[in-house]
Amino acid sequence: GQQVMQIPQYQHVQEGEDFTTYCNSSTTLSNIQWYKQRPGGHPVFLIQLVKSGEVKKQKRLTFQFGEAKKNSSLHITATQTTDVGTYFCAGHSNSGYALNFGKGTSLLVTP
Amino acid sequence: GAGVSQSPSNKVTEKGKDVELRCDPISGHTALYWYRQSLGQGLEFLIYFQGNSAPDKSGLPSDRFSAERTGGSVSTLTIQRTQQEDSAVYLCASSWGGETQYFGPGTRLLVL
Numbered sequence: 001g002q003q004v005m006q007i008p009q010y011q012h013v014q015e016g017e018d019f020t021t022y023c024n025s026s027t028t029l030s031n032i033q034w035y036k037q038r039p040g041g042h043p044v045f046l047i048q049l050v051k052s053g054e055v056k057k058q059k060r061l062t063f064q065f066g067e068a069k070k071n072s073s074l075h076i077t078a079t080q081t082t083d084v085g086t087y088f089c090a091g092h093s094n095s096g097y098a099l100n101f102g103k104g105t106s107l108l109v110t111p
Numbered sequence: 112g113a114g115v116s117q118s119p120s121n122k123v124t125e126k127g128k129d130v131e132l133r134c135d136p137i138s139g140h141t142a143l144y145w146y147r148q149s150l151g152q153g154l155e156f157l158i159y160f161q162g163n164s165a166p167d168k169s170g171l172p173s174d175r176f177s178a179e180r181t182g183g184s185v186s187t188l189t190i191q192r193t194q195q196e197d198s199a200v201y202l203c204a205s206s207w208g209g210e211t212q213y214f215g216p217g218t219r220l221l222v223l
Contacts, residue, residue, distance in 0.1 A: 033211065042202060042214040043154070088154065090212075099144075099212060103153030 004091050006102035013109055019079050021105035023072040023089035030092045032065055032072045033099065038085045046087075079109045113137060115215035117203050123221045124193055132188040132218045136205030143186050144212060145178055146202045154202065160186065161208075193222045 003026040013019050023032065031050045035043040047056055049065035049072060056063045062075045076083055086104040116135045124130050136143050145157040156170040160180040171177070175193075180186040190197055198221050204212040 035212075042217055043204075043212075044214070045211045048211065086153075101146075101154040101156070106151075 004089060004100045004102040006089055006105050008105055009103065010106045011108070013079050013107070015081060015109050015111045016078050019076045019083070019107055019109075021074050021087050021089075021107075023074075023091075023102050025070045025091050025100075028069050030069075032069075032092070033090045034063060034072075034074055035088045035090065035101075036085050037088065037104070041085075043088055076107075079107070081109050081111055083107060084109050115203055115205050115213050117201075117215040117218050119218055120216065121219045121221075123223065125223050126195060127192055129189065129191045130193055130220065132190075132201050132203075132220070134186045134188070134203030134205075134215060136184065136186070136203070137213055138184075140205035140207050140213075141183070142206045142208060142212075143180055144204045144206075145186070145188050146204065147172075147199045148202055148217070149199045157188070157201075190220075193220075195222050198222045 005024045007022050011019055031048055033048045034046040036046055037043045047063050049063055052069050053067045054065040060077045064073045072089055074087055086106045088101050088104045090099040090101045115137055118133045122130055141162045143160040146154040147157055148154055158171055158178045159167040175191045178188045200217040200219050202214055202217045204214045206212045
């Protein structure tokens with residue numbers, strides 16, 4: 001079945017440094033979603049990418065969907081302590097409705 | 112509010128007892144998902160309901176786990192003969208079709 005892998009598992013940065021997490025799928029995705037989970041909270045939807053090669057920005061966050069629609073990345077510029085949390089990617093295969101979540105990248109930002 | 116709600120928020124039980132966890136999805140959402148999240152871990156898919164279709168139970172870890180969705184709305188996840196390794200946060204999410212998932216606050220289960 002479809003597998004969604006994320007790297008790195010953990011990342012610790014100093015405030016102001018950039019951060020990137022990568023998501024790779026074993027199969028082609030119809031779309032990919034990103035979620036953020038703050039410590040002690042539940043996952044909250046950030047964005048969905050649908051088109052091959054699509055790039056979307058939300059303030060300091062840049063999301064990319066690969067040309068082959070099998071990988072994606074989330075880049076945060078100049079991290080802040082409010083960025084702390086676990087970032088999950090989740091992919092839809094072309095064959096069904098169920099989302100497959102990656103295991104997440106936990107980001108720690110120290111001032 | 113109009114979000115996904117789950118109850119109870121916390122549950123402490125003794126090994127061997129049965130527990131029921133409830134999820135009230137957002138009204139009108141046809142899809143409902145259950146996930147399990149152990150401390151510091153990712154989301155483990157358990158079961159997925161879509162409309163009137165047969166549920167996708169492929170993520171249930173053992174036959175001690177079962178779930179129902181009555182009337183296409185409320186869902187109950189039942190764990191029979193709980194074990195200590197069942198301790199985790201159980202998250203429910205709902206969506207319209209297979210689109211954005213809206214998560215509930217979760218039920219924190221502790222099996223002693």
